[in-house]
Every structure is written in structure tokens, then in C-alpha cells.
Amino acid sequence: MKLELISFKICPFVQGSMITLLVKDISFEITYIDINDPPAWFMEISPFGKVPVLxxxxxxxxxxxxxxxxxxxxxxxxxxxxxxxxxxxNRAWIEYGASLNFAQHNLYWSKDKDEFQKHFQQIRRHLEKLEQQITQAHYFNGPELSLVDVAYAPLLMRFKLVEGLHASGILKDLPHLQTWSDQLTTLEPVQKSVVPEFNELYIGTIKKAGGYMSQFLA
Ligand SMILES: N[C@@H](CCC(=O)N[C@@H](CS)C(=O)NCC(=O)O)C(=O)O
Known part of the structure; x- marks a missing residue:
């Protein structure tokens, strides 16, 4: 069967599907679009006008x-x-991760310090709840990688990238989450699930938005 993933290079949801394809060793083609200026053919096939589409x-x-x-x-x-x-x-925690992807976007695209702090507090509360769920060694369910892990790897990768440039302490005192993040972000399928220029693209997009974070991202 021929599979084609329609992608936007910095979308965490697309990245989750990329990870699944790579972990499962499924052959596929990929087509990149600019979600901010989507082509007409994409709007025809995507019911919500969102990526990913398979x-x-x-x-x-x-x-x-x-x-x-x-x-x-x-x-x-x-x-x-x-x-x-x-x-x-597991499905419920996947949903939880999806809402955290949006919360992370709101955080990094905050206009000013007040907005950033408000989003920071909200995310922290949600991360603290998540921390209590990470009771197993290795991955969410134990030694086997699951779709829950796939759902959180993009979020944790973005935290790691931005925290490396400007430490806000988003995972501070959340040791299970930190270990989980280390496990996931160093996995080969996770690293290969983004384009080589991902870091520059993601940081560049935050900077271009000109919000609170842009001053810290040299
Ligand atoms: N619930 C959707 C969310 C996908 C999503 O929000 N994708 C963003 C890019 S990361 C998008 O396409 N946004 C375009 C829009 O909202 O118009 C999923 O899991 O596939």
C-alpha cells in the first residue's frame, strides 16, 4: 500500500505520526506544506485544514x-x-499530551512576560499531574515503547531544545519526566522524525513571532 504523509516541518502532531512510521518501519512518502499558506489541494483533502493527513x-x-x-x-x-x-x-494520556502540545505553543508564543508566566503555571500544573503517572522504568508502560511515548516525544523534544537555550525550569523537580524525556529524545526514530534543520526552524519561528521568548533565543 502506498502511504503519503502530509507534513508541516515543525508540527508536533505530524512528528508523532513520523515517529510511528519510523518505529514501525513502514515505507512512506512525505510532502511538506506551509500550514500558514496551505495549497488549495490540501484544503480540499483535509477536513479541518490541519496536518497531519495520511x-x-x-x-x-x-x-x-x-x-x-x-x-x-x-x-x-x-x-x-x-x-x-x-x-x-493510554488513550486518555495521549489526549492529555495533545492538549499539552497546544499549551506549549501558547507558552513559547506568549506576547509578554505576564502571558508567559500564566501559561507557565498552567503547564506546570499539568506536568506535575503527568509526573505522577510516570511510575515505570524506561517508558510510559514499562520497557516497551507505546503510542503514549510517541505522543509525548515531540513535546519533550521542544522543551529540551528551548530549555537548552533559556532555562525556565519547566521540568524542574519532575525527575520522572526528566528521565522519560532523556529516554525518548535520544531514541533514533525520534531524532530522525524531524528535518535536519528542525532546531533552527523551530527557534526561528518563535523568534520571528517577536513575543516574550524571542529576546532569550539568540
Ligand atoms: N488534533 C489534531 C491537531 C493537528 C494540528 O493542530 N495541526 C496544526 C499544525 S501543528 C495545524 O494544522 N494547524 C492549522 C490550523 O489550525 O488551521 C491532530 O492531532 O492531528
């Missing part, structure tokens, strides 16, 4: 968590737990 032979899939589950199901063994309750819990 084109299969004759279908269009949208919503990254759905795309990732589809990719997972066509390439066993599954990266989801078998037990329905565990699977449901």
Missing part, C-alpha cells in the same frame, strides 16, 4: 492519534496495551 491508496486519514492507531494496527505487534482498561487509560 493519504493511503484510496483514502484520506486525519487526526494524528487516529493515524497512529491505524499505522499501529496494520503492523503488529501493537504499541497499545491489550487490556481494554489499560488501552483506554
Amino acid at each position: 493519504k493511503t491508496n484510496d483514502s484520506i486519514l486525519f487526526e494524528s492519534s487516529v493515524i497512529n492507531e491505524y499505522l499501529d494496527e496494520i503492523t503488529p505487534p501493537s504499541m497499545h496495551p491489550q487490556d481494554p482498561l489499560q488501552k483506554a487509560k
